[in-house]
Amino acid sequence: MAEQQVSxxxxxxxxxxxxxGFRFHCLHEAQRLGVNGWVRNEPDGTVAGHFEGTPDAVxxxxxxxxxxxxxxxxxxxxxxxxxxxxxxxxxxx
Numbered sequence: 001m002a003e004q005q006v007s008x009x010x011x012x013x014x015x016x017x018x019x020x021g022f023r024f025h026c027l028h029e030a031q032r033l034g035v036n037g038w039v040r041n042e043p044d045g046t047v048a049g050h051f052e053g054t055p056d057a058v059x060x061x062x063x064x065x066x067x068x069x070x071x072x073x074x075x076x077x078x079x080x081x082x083x084x085x086x087x088x089x090x091x092x093x
Contacts, residue, residue, distance in 0.1 A: 015075035036087035
């Protein structure tokens with residue numbers, strides 16, 4: 001059986017993304033998609049994350065970040081390729 005390709009990206013989400021359940025909902029969306037990595041609030045008011053998984057799943061999670069949960073007001077999402085770390089779970093810190 002061929003090994004599954006792993007894609008990884010680092011993201012920064014800007015807007016009203018703290019205090020609106022963004023990390024909690026991102027965690028559940030990542031689990032639904034089978035994406036590993038992490039998401040956390042940053043001191044500057046952004047949410048940062050590192051996502052790893054199949055290219056389609058990682059792309060889907062980045063797309064989800066462009067709108068986020070109902071109370072979020074996302075103004076921009078920056079994503080850039082990253083090196084896979086071998087993450088086996090997804091955490092919201």
